[in-house]
Amino acid sequence: MADKKIKNVVFIMLDTLQHNYLGCYGNKTVKTPNFDRFARNGFLFENAYSEGLPTVPVRRALMTGRFTLPFGGWQPLSHEDTTLTDILWGRKVQTALVYDTPPMRLPKYGYSRGFDYVKFCPGHELDHTTYADEPLDPGMRPIDYTSTTMVYDAKGELIDDASKALLEEIECFLKFRQQWRSEDDNYVSVVAREADRWLRDIRIKSRPFMLWIDSFDPHEPWDPPSVWTKEPCPYDPEWPGNPLLLAPWTPVEGRITDEECAHIRALYAENIELVDKQIGKLLDSIRDQGLWDETMVIITSDHGQPMGKGEHGHGIMRKCRPWPYEELVHVPLLMHVPGLEGGKRIEGFVQNVDVAPTIMSALGLYQDVNDLDGGHGFPVYGCIDMQGKDLLPMMRGEIDKVRDFAIAGYFGMSWSIITEDHTYIHWLLKNCSQRDYANADSPGKEIMKDEAMWSCTAGAKQEVPDSDELYDRRKDPFQLKNIIADNKDLAADLLQKIKLYIGELKTL
Amino acid sequence: MIKEITQADYQEAIAATPAGVCIVFKELCPHCKNMEKVLEKFGQLQPAAVLLGLDIQKNPDAARALGAERAPTVCVIKDGAVRRTKTGLMNPKELLALYQAG
16 A cells, blocks of 8 residues: 555644635635645645534544534543644654644643643743733834734723723734744744754654644734835835734624735734745755654644635634634645645645544554554553545545545534535524634523424424525635525525534534 | 334333343433444344344333433343443443443
C-alpha cells in the first residue's frame, strides 16, 4: 500500500483561516503562494466542513475523531474521550504539540493531554492578560489602534462594556507587541520557528512522530506588518484612519461602518499573507531536513470569520452569534501524502472528524489498534470510538466519497446540513452570544437534554419552524437568499435528515 | 433479531424472559430505527439477552403498561419483569450499562 511510505505526520492547524481567502480556493487577490504550491502538488478538499463550532469543540473533534454537535460544545476533554495522543502512547510514535492557541490552553480543559512534548508560546488573544502589568510605551495609545466611533458615542463616553473591554485588550496586546522588532516576532513566526526547533533539535530522530502545530494566527488581532511599519496595508492602501487592531463582538449595523469592515478584511488578508510566508518556510525546512518523502503534512483551519455584511459575515463582526454560515464553517483542508501522486482536488464532503482516523491510518495504526496490548498492565486505547472516516482511500482514488452530506453548527444552538444542492439551517437558539456558547453550562445544554428532541409521541408529525432557512447552494453558496417559503417539502426532508443523522451519531 | 410482541402476548413474552430488552417503537420514527441498530449491536455484546419490540401505535395500552409514553423507549427485563425503562437515544455501551444496572 502506498501509505506504508508514511513514517511521520505533521498536522498544521491555522485558526480562523477562511477558505476563500486562499488562492488555491479561488481567491484572486490575497497572496498565498506557499499554500497554493502545497495544494497544487498535494490534495485539496473542496468541501471540508467543521462540524461543531467554535475553537474548542473543533479541537475535540480533531483529537477524538468524534462528532461534538450532538454531544457538547465549549467544554474540556473528558476522561471518556480517547484522543490521538491517548492512542499513540506506548506505540513508538513520539508526539509533540507546539501552539499559541489560548483556548487549547484553558485551565483544566486538557487539550495538551498526552503529548510527549508541549511548547506553549504566549501572548495571543485570551492569554494577552499575561502582560497586563507591563508598562506601556507612552507613544502607544490603545485608542490609536481602533476606531473612535466603535468605542465612544457622540458625547465622548464609552458606548458599552464591550468598548472598555476592547481598549483593555488592545492595551495588553500593545504591551506585548512593543517588545517585537520585526515580523519574525509575530505570533505565527514564533510558533513556526518553535516547531522547526523541535523537528531539528529536540525530537528523537530514530522514532516516528506526530507533530501538532496549532497557530492562532491569522485569528485577530489584525496586526500584520504594515500596522507596525506605518506603511499602507497592501490590500487597502487608501485607508485614511487608524489601524483596526480589534473591533467589538457585535452586529455591525450602527457600530462598524462598511469601510471599517472592508479595512478589517484587508488587514486579515495581510495577516494570511504572513501566515503563508512563515508556514512556507517551515514546509521548506521539512524538505531540507529530508523528511518530505516520509512525512504526511495536513494543513487546515477550524473556521472562518464573520467580518461584515452579506457574504462577509451576515451582518456581524467576529463570532458574536452562533451562526453556521458558509464563511464560518467551510474550511480549507490540504494534504501532502508521501507515495501518492498529488495535484488532485477532491469534491466529496469531508469533516474535521475525518482527520484523526486519517492520521491513524497513515501511521498504520487504524485497523489494528483494537488488537494491541500495552503489555504492561495499563490500559491502551484504540480507534473503536472514532466516528470519522479514513480519507486515504479517497486520495488513492479507490472511492469517490465518504459521506453524502456534511453537518455544522453550534451545540444546542444551530444545526446546518450541507448537501451538494442545498444548505438548511435549523435554529435552536439563534441570538445567543459568544458568552453563551463559550461556556460549558450554555443554554444549549438544556435544549439538548430535552427528550422531545429524541423521542416522539404516537401521533407526532415533523414541523418545519418558520424561522429555519434554506439556500440553493449552487446559485447562492454564501446563503444570502432564503428560499424556504417556496420549498417547504424539501425543507421538511432536510430537517428530517439532519435530525436522523444527529440522532444516529448519538447511537454510535 | 428483535421479536415483535403485541397487546395479545406481551405479558406472556415478558414473563418468559429471564433477561432481555424490549424496545417500544413507532413505525415511522427515525430515531426508533437508529435504536433498532443499537439493539442489534447490543445483542452481539450480550448474545443471551432476549430482544423484543412493541409498536406504540398499534399497542398503546401495552406500551403504557410497560411505562412507555414516548418512542423510542427501552425496557430492561430481568426474571420475567420490567426493571428499568429509559426513553430516548443511547449507544450500545450506554444500553449495556443500563442492562447491567437492571
